[in-house]
Amino acid sequence: MKQLINVPETVVADALRGMAVAHPELTVDVENRVVVRGDAPVLGKVGLVSGGGSGHEPLHGSFVGHGMLDAACPGEVFTSPVPDQMVRAAAAVDSGAGVLFVVKNYTGDVLNFDMAAELAQDEGIRVAKVLVQDDVAVTDSLFTAGRRGTGGTLFVEKMAGAAAQEGAPLERVEGVARRVAESSRSFGVALSPCTTPAKGSPTFDLPAGELELGVGIHGEPGRERRAMMTSGEIADFTVDAVLEDLPPDGPVIALVNGMGGTPLLELYGFAAEVHRVLGERGVPVTRTLVGNYVTSLDMAGASVTLCRVDEELLRLWDAPVRTAGLRWAA
């Protein structure tokens, strides 16, 4: 697999240099690998910080901005960032109102954010944490004890970000984040593996006529492999897997997410099938977001995340957001 890179060793730093030139409204610390809102710290505002391995862009760096994250810490590709990055990020965004760490459930991320929280608290920063573990495909996987954190992260960052932007105190921002995390479930499929810069070849084998049902965002194994299915069949399987775990007792927001290598043309067709299944199951969909948001480099495939929303969460979803990767006005 050919890649548009210089050398594998500088891929993350190169991307950060690109973010810096493309987004002058951000403060990008290339050396220390921290992306911060240019106007941070915002007086009286809770700081939202997330991070994780690179390779899932636009998550997290492109979600830094008004109404979403205050800072993001990118690790190497598919590798946790280190506590030092997280502490720097917390210090950069804390205005005295405290900081919330949004943590995807991967062992390295969890350990390092835990350590960072202790270090930041030692420096006098109030820190709360929320763990995102929305992937219903498997419990305990490569890199994870329990369930993996995937597409639900976008919902947590958007809605908790909106609450923080409104000036909610730390306890409430944390409460929103926790509620969104508990209301979100995901399931993904892979049609092809991805290729990391360091390896330069596919990270796993997927035979020509098969797909992986329940794949993780690093290509971790899912529930099973089957002979290739149609978009409609994949939507049936995927939505039912999510609904089995998230009983449909109210309206949902649907994220129809591409893994990176699947064309938008196909994703929109898949979104139509996802809506068809949700309609057949009697689940009202209030908002639908279609695109590549939580990716696995060049992997072909898609995931569906459903987030059950009440009036407050829907209002927080609709609130204005201005980031490189997600933006809308009120």
Next chain:
Amino acid sequence: MKQLINVPETVVADALRGMAVAHPELTVDVENRVVVRGDAPVLGKVGLVSGGGSGHEPLHGSFVGHGMLDAACPGEVFTSPVPDQMVRAAAAVDSGAGVLFVVKNYTGDVLNFDMAAELAQDEGIRVAKVLVQDDVAVTDSLFTAGRRGTGGTLFVEKMAGAAAQEGAPLERVEGVARRVAESSRSFGVALSPCTTPAKGSPTFDLPAGELELGVGIHGEPGRERRAMMTSGEIADFTVDAVLEDLPPDGPVIALVNGMGGTPLLELYGFAAEVHRVLGERGVPVTRTLVGNYVTSLDMAGASVTLCRVDEELLRLWDAPVRTAGLRWAA
């Protein structure tokens, strides 16, 4: 190559069904394949209409909305839409102020938009046309006499769309579009071929260790094939190819565009290299847009489009836009 589709025959209709459910603010005529702003026709406003073969998403359908296109006509994958679609689109968006067709320079598109313009004029609609032919790689190619239209289309649709949104008359909207088209130049490279749904296998061969310099957005041949290059070397070649044709006598907006299959992580790294080269050549970059905007299905690769801007064009670029694929507030 596996694809997230039902059957090749319904790919475009399926995607339009997906657009309809995800974007209730649009009027999507799935049967007749026309995507229209939900509030069209807007009284006194010039209607902007574009279209072309599918497979380049988000172009054009996802650029329909406030401040950009009023309607888009998607053809089959890599196949021109038919005049009937264009006439329907023109009729749907004309408020009496006239309609501007934005046409990428491919033989089928040009012929069909010409015919549609005549038919629409017969129905009493004033129609102007602007041809986008920004790709400096080659003249005369598969599907094209003269230069191909590629990334420059985004600039034309955005800036002419802003002028139309402001209420400019047809002659001025056409003038803006023509000026943007004349001020934009592109050059693209492919690291891998793309796979159309109908064919189900790569549309061209590209040996393991080579890239195609100057590739078209349907995988048409470019200038030459070379042994794989680094991101920095590709940026040198690409930017110089553009600048050779667009002497740098003022500030530019840079579009660093992915062909669909290249991860955003790599695109941002490439954007850093593009900025480095522009800096070395003394060209000031006022705005930079990085992402997958004018794509070739799942092709890996990227293109660079530079648009030379004066104060007026920069103001039109910065004007608010609310579409599925491009959106920002003032």
